[in-house]
Amino acid sequence: xxxxxxxxTGAASFLGARLLxxxxxxxxxDALVALDVAAxxxxxxxxxxxxxxxxPASDQRLLEAFREDEVESVLHAAFFTSPRRDVTHAxxxxxxxxxxLLSAAAAAGVKHVFLRSFTAVYGAxxxxxxxxxxxxxxxxxxxxxxxxxxxxxEQHAASxxxxxxxxxxxxxxxxxxxxxxxxxxxxxxxxxxxxxxxxGFDPLVQLLHxxxxxxxxxRAIERRPRGVFNxxxxxxxxxxxxxxxxxxxxxxxxxxxxxxxxxxxxxxGIGDAPGGFVDFVRYPFVADGAKARRExxxxxxxxxxxALEAYLRYRHPRGEAGPMEATA
Amino acid sequence: MSRPxxxxxxxxxxxxxxxxxxxxxxxxxxxxxxxxxxxxxxxxPGPLVAAARLLQELRGGLSWEKxxxxxxxxxxxxxxxxxxxxxxxxxxxxxxxxxxxFLYAIWWRVEAQGTTHLPGEGAGLIVANHSGVxxxxxxxxxxxxxxEHPARRTCRMLALDMFALLPFLAPxxxxxxAVRANPDNxxxxxxxxxxxxxxxxxxxxxxxxxxxxxxxxxxxxxxFVRIALRTGAPIIPCAVVGAEEIHPMVGQANWMGKxxxxxxxxxxxxxxxxxxxxxxxxxxxxxxxxxDPVRLDAYGPEGADDPILVNRISEEVRSTVQxxxxxxxxxxxxxxxx
Numbered sequence: 001x002x003x004x005x006x007x008x009t010g011a012a013s014f015l016g017a018r019l020l021x022x023x024x025x026x027x028x029x030d031a032l033v034a035l036d037v038a039a040x041x042x043x044x045x046x047x048x049x050x051x052x053x054x055x056p057a058s059d060q061r062l063l064e065a066f067r068e069d070e071v072e073s074v075l076h077a078a079f080f081t082s083p084r085r086d087v088t089h090a091x092x093x094x095x096x097x098x099x100x101l102l103s104a105a106a107a108a109g110v111k112h113v114f115l116r117s118f119t120a121v122y123g124a125x126x127x128x129x130x131x132x133x134x135x136x137x138x139x140x141x142x143x144x145x146x147x148x149x150x151x152x153x154e155q156h157a158a159s160x161x162x163x164x165x166x167x168x169x170x171x172x173x174x175x176x177x178x179x180x181x182x183x184x185x186x187x188x189x190x191x192x193x194x195x196x197x198x199x200g201f202d203p204l205v206q207l208l209h210x211x212x213x214x215x216x217x218x219r220a221i222e223r224r225p226r227g228v229f230n231x232x233x234x235x236x237x238x239x240x241x242x243x244x245x246x247x248x249x250x251x252x253x254x255x256x257x258x259x260x261x262x263x264x265x266x267x268x269g270i271g272d273a274p275g276g277f278v279d280f281v282r283y284p285f286v287a288d289g290a291k292a293r294r295e296x297x298x299x300x301x302x303x304x305x306x307a308l309e310a311y312l313r314y315r316h317p318r319g320e321a322g323p324m325e326a327t328a
Numbered sequence: 329m330s331r332p333x334x335x336x337x338x339x340x341x342x343x344x345x346x347x348x349x350x351x352x353x354x355x356x357x358x359x360x361x362x363x364x365x366x367x368x369x370x371x372x373p374g375p376l377v378a379a380a381r382l383l384q385e386l387r388g389g390l391s392w393e394k395x396x397x398x399x400x401x402x403x404x405x406x407x408x409x410x411x412x413x414x415x416x417x418x419x420x421x422x423x424x425x426x427x428x429x430f431l432y433a434i435w436w437r438v439e440a441q442g443t444t445h446l447p448g449e450g451a452g453l454i455v456a457n458h459s460g461v462x463x464x465x466x467x468x469x470x471x472x473x474x475x476e477h478p479a480r481r482t483c484r485m486l487a488l489d490m491f492a493l494l495p496f497l498a499p500x501x502x503x504x505x506a507v508r509a510n511p512d513n514x515x516x517x518x519x520x521x522x523x524x525x526x527x528x529x530x531x532x533x534x535x536x537x538x539x540x541x542x543x544x545x546x547x548x549x550x551x552f553v554r555i556a557l558r559t560g561a562p563i564i565p566c567a568v569v570g571a572e573e574i575h576p577m578v579g580q581a582n583w584m585g586k587x588x589x590x591x592x593x594x595x596x597x598x599x600x601x602x603x604x605x606x607x608x609x610x611x612x613x614x615x616x617x618x619x620d621p622v623r624l625d626a627y628g629p630e631g632a633d634d635p636i637l638v639n640r641i642s643e644e645v646r647s648t649v650q651x652x653x654x655x656x657x658x659x660x661x662x663x664x665x666x
Contacts, residue, residue, distance in 0.1 A: 126493040130414060130513050193392045200495025204415045204502075238411060238503070244400040245409065249392065255495070305410060 004072020004111070005033050006221070007065075009053065009101060011046075012038035014182065015116060015174075016077035018214050020046065023221075033069045035062075036078070053078055053097030054089060062104035073112040074105055075221065079153070081118075081177070082185035083146040083266075083273050090145070095152035102160040105167060112168040112224055114217070115157050119175045119206065119232060121150050124283040131288035134173075134228040144276030161226070168226045172217060175232040175287055178207035178307045180314035185272040191315065195243045199252040203284040204236035209302035209310060219298045229296060230287035235303040239281060245305065246312055255282060372404040407503075414484075414513070415502040424504055431464070432471045435611050436570060439666070440472040442618035448479045451518040451561035452621065454525040455552055455645050457544055457653065458533030460571035461594050463491055464609060466506065469525050469566060472616045483523040486514060488530055490591055511555055518559040525566075528552050528642070535592040537580070541572035542657060544650050550635075550642035553624075557632040557641075562621035565645050567652035570614030573663050575599070613666035617652050 006023065010016040011034035020040055023032055029045030039048050049065045051058055065071070078097060084090040098115070105113050122132045123139040142148050154171060161169035176186060189195060208231065216231040243250045253261065258278045265271025293299045302310065373381065378401035385394050408419040432438050446452060456469060466485035473483040486509035487501045507513045509526065517524045527533060532545035556563050577594045585593030599606025622645060624631070631637050660666060 126489070129510055130508050131516070193396065198495075200499070202499035202503075204411070235410065235413060236415070238415060238417070238499070240403070240499075241407060241409065241411070244403040244407075247393070247396045247400050249396045249399060303410075 004070045005031055005047075007033040007035050007069070007071045007074045009035040009074065009076045010078030010116075011036040011040050011048075013077050013079070014081070014177070015210070015213060015217070016075070018210060019075065019077070019217055020044065022214055022218060026218075033065070033071060035065070053100060054092040058097070059100035059104045062101060063108050066104060066108035066110060071108065071110055073114070073221070073224075074101065074110055075114045075116070075217070076101055077116040079116055079118075079150065080146070083277070085269075087145045091149050094149035095156070098153040099156045102156055102167075106160060106164045110167065112170065113157070113160075114220055115153065115169065115171045116217075117154055117171050117173045118150055119173045119230060119285055119287040120147060120280065121154055121173060122285050122287070123147065124203075124279040124285045126283050128283060128285060130284070131286060132230070133288045134230055134291055142276070144274070146274075147276070168224060170220050170224065170226060171228040172220055173228065173230050173232075173287060174213050174216075175206040175208040175230075177210055177213055178304075179209040179211070179302070179310045182210060182311065187311070188272050190243075190246060190248070193249060194251050195246075195248040196251045196253050196258070197239055197243065198258055198278070198282050199254045201255065201282045202238050202240045203281065204286050205239050205242060205281075205284075205304065206232050206236045206286055207242075207304040207307040207311075208233050208300065209307040212300040212302055212307075215301075216292065216296065216298045219296045223296060225295050227295075229292045230289050231292055231298075231300075232287040232289040233300040233302060233304050233307065234289060235305070236284075236286050237304040237308065242304075242308055245308055373401050375402045375405045378402050378405065411503070414505075414507045416484075416505040417503040421504040428467050428471055431609075432468055432475075435609075436468065436574075436614040437666070438468055438472060438570075439613075439615040440476040440617075441615065443472065443476040445564055445618045445620055446473060446477050446481070446523065447562065447564075447621070448477075448481075449521070451521050451559060452523045452564055453514075453518065453552060453556050453561050454483060454523065454564045454566050454618070455547075455649070456525060456527055456566035456568055457542075457649055458527035458529045459536070459541065459568065460609070461534060461575040461577055461596070462609070463487060463501070463506075463534065464574060465568045465571040466525060466527070467504075468571070468614065469568065469616060470505070473523060481523050483525045484517050485525040486510075486527070488527070488534065490531055494590075511551055514552070514555045515559060518555065518561045524561075526552050528646075531591050535577070535580075535594070538572070538576040538578055541576075542569070542653050544646055544653075547642050547646045550638040553638045553641045553645070554632040557624050557627055557638070558629045560625045560629070562623050562625075563641075563645055564621045565619040565648040565652070567617045567619075567649050567656065568614065569617075569653055569656045569660065570612045570663075570666075573612040574609035576610070612663050613660075615656055615666070617656065619648050619652060622648075 008016055008020050011020050020034060024044040024046055032046040034040040034046050034048045035051050037050055037052050040046055047069060051061050051065060079094055080090055121138055122136055123142060138151055157169050157171055160167060213231060240250060259275040262271055262278055263275035266274040289299060378398055382394060382398040406420060406423040408417050411417045454469060459465060470483045470485055473481055485506045487506040488509055491501060492498050492508045514524055528547040529545040530548060536545060575596045577596055579595035581593045581595055
């Protein structure tokens, strides 16, 4: 296909590491460059560049690395799935880091950039249609720092795609991952015996199995379509059904209290997410996967429920073990 | 589980095609039987069994795990584990059905007419007048389609965004099969060949004061016509009489509704005066009438871009519904007895 190498940023992240392993098995370690502050497993035999995207001169170092290693395409997966308490660092990595990466890629003549994004960028809002398509305009402002950084990264990608026609940009908006090996703030909340939800609200949620996510990314890397793609499972699941399938006790919180309580818990270091995330269990953000089916030829093999069941089997391997034995 | 009965095939001089067809039908019937048996024996106990099991286990002391399992068993006794892409839960709507059937047959004594105008298969857009403060009319239209049409079709009602965002009501509507009212959803359902019910009057219809009853509001901007033109689905005008009287809105206290996120806050003779009792709808006599379908396939999808055509069809449908309502009102002697 191509002679140049594929660089993977965030190669030590969950999705990045899985993709690196799969790609190394398919193309051999020499065709890959891992860009991350943490080193990849030596057995993969991939080149490693310890470049910190938050450093001021990171674009210069990236440019050198791209030129030296003859990088031809980049998979950018250096994003935080969970909210960070150090919001400045997260902003530097996600928003500014994406900007440096894109400018280095454009300067080095990289052909294609694949950006890992989230279906959460659509924002959870009452006005959302039942199926969010890729052409839905993204919210212009948000009080949630986590979301703002992702939105800015997408904006950078869109503007680079416009300004540099030679640079192909694929944005993959993944639905929330749920399945074996996934450890995020929402799985942490879900792992408790009592799981909070909002009184009177029961939105549909989409859970994407990591195997499906990997498969979709590989398909995109292989076919290189330009543009934005939702990577989402076909069938959503109501939040209450999700909690009961996991045999958890739902705690119904009135929504005016929930925002304040979540913010207070987050500020005191107990909570897993700030109050802005309450919107995501109040309103749906269900993405339509039709475009990926059409143009990537990919559709999820696990429904949301199957992804959840895979996660539950992974957390409680004996099947019959309730949440108590397993967390002990 | 009892084994499904296998009907032995006759062996007449029929040709192979006949035999194949008979076999196919038999396989279909068996698959149906199997599916139903599987559904009824999903391994989830009913609420009573769950409660009995919990009581028995309680002798060993209560634990989080037991409580969670009990709760989950109760939940799944009236919810299925899977919903469709719009969030419709088949078992949940089955659970609610007796209540709605009571309302349909006894409380409001709904009289359905013209159900033969509904298509036996394929897409169709039912366009009705909206009234009654709470969206009971949609549920009753659905029941009329379900019970009075020979094909026992179900109809997906498009619920106003206002209802689809209200706490408690929103998940209830979504699980019982209603779909958020927007053009994309309507088109998606019609392309799948479903019957879709829509109230083009929207909030202006459902929230109109009692003195304006049975006077149709503007039919939006004809969006429903455009969808029907694009998908080629026939429009079936439908008139609901009786729903205006279930919650006669004599006044509005919109200053109350605003902080609650409601476009209006209704004041009826019973609400908020009688508190929760105010939610009990009055037992008026209902009639639901379907008119001849308006076929639009002759115009083709291009017709959707012709605003004059769209307006004309919209107005035509509106006047049909108004005519049916007026005719029914003229024949009606009493609000309560029809």
